Amino acid sequence: MNRGLVEFLRQHVFVGERGLRVAEVACGSGFASHLIAQQPEVSLSIAADLNLEDHRQAHIVDFQAAFVLMDIFHPAALAGSMDLVWNSSSIEEIDRPEEAIRAMAWLAKPGGWVFVGVPNRRGLAGFLRRMGNARTRVWLGRVYSHAELGQLLEIAGLTVEHRATYLFGIFIGALARKPLQCF
Numbered sequence: 001m002n003r004g005l006v007e008f009l010r011q012h013v014f015v016g017e018r019g020l021r022v023a024e025v026a027c028g029s030g031f032a033s034h035l036i037a038q039q040p041e042v043s044l045s046i047a048a049d050l051n052l053e054d055h056r057q058a059h060i061v062d063f064q065a066a067f068v069l070m071d072i073f074h075p076a077a078l079a080g081s082m083d084l085v086w087n088s089s090s091i092e093e094i095d096r097p098e099e100a101i102r103a104m105a106w107l108a109k110p111g112g113w114v115f116v117g118v119p120n121r122r123g124l125a126g127f128l129r130r131m132g133n134a135r136t137r138v139w140l141g142r143v144y145s146h147a148e149l150g151q152l153l154e155i156a157g158l159t160v161e162h163r164a165t166y167l168f169g170i171f172i173g174a175l176a177r178k179p180l181q182c183f
Contacts, residue, residue: 002032004166005088005117005173006039012162012175013084013113014041020083023048025072025104026090029058030065037064048076072100080109088117088173091152092141098155105156108178114158117166117173119143124170149174 014020023046024033030047037045048070049055055067070076072087072094085104091097104114119125121143144152149172150160158176165172 002035005032005164006035008162008164008166008173009036009084009086009115009175010039010041014039017041017083019043021081022046022084022086023077023082023107024065025070025075025085025087025107026050026094026100027087028054028090029060030055030063030067031058031060032088033065034060034063046077046082048072073103075103075107077107079106080112082107082112083109084113084115086113086115086117088115089119089171091116092118092143097142097152101152101156101158105158105178110178111180112178113175114153114156114178115173115175116149116153117164117171118149120165120169120172121145121148122169123165123172124168144172146172146174 020042021044022036022042025048027047027049033045033047045065046068047065048068085107094100108114125143153160153174153176160174160176162175
C-alpha cells in the first residue's frame, strides 16, 4: 500500500518539483514518510503522530524521515509551511474528520496539496462494515464514497483534482489543492 501511494503522489505532486516539504499526519509507523524522504524531489519528509509506539514496533532500518510527536488537531509546524500534507487510513477513526482536514489544509501552503485516503464504501471495507459484527465496524471506522470524501475536502476549502482507488479497492483517496489566495 505504501509504495503505491508514494507512486501516486510522485506522479501527481512530485514530478518536475524540487525541495518539496511533505508531512504525513497521524502516520502510524511512518514507513511511507520514510519512502517519500528517499524521493529526489523531497527535501523534508515529516512523519507525525501522537505517539511513537507504531514507529518503534516497525523497526525501520535507517529511517530517512523526521519523526515529530504531533496532534493532528494542533499541528506543530507553521501555517502554510508544507507543499503536501497527507494521511491514509486514519481520518475514518477520527470523531471530527472535518476539523482534522481543516488542520491539514492549514499546514499546506497556498497552492499546496492535501491527500486523504479512507476505506471505500463500495469495496471490501464497505462490505465488511455492512456484514461484520460491532467489533469489526469499530475497527474499520467510517467508510466513504468518493463523493463523501470530496465533500470533506471541499468543506476545508480545498479543490479535489485527482482521485485514487488502491489496495485492491479497499481504500479510496482524493488529492486536493489549496487555493493560492485564502480568504
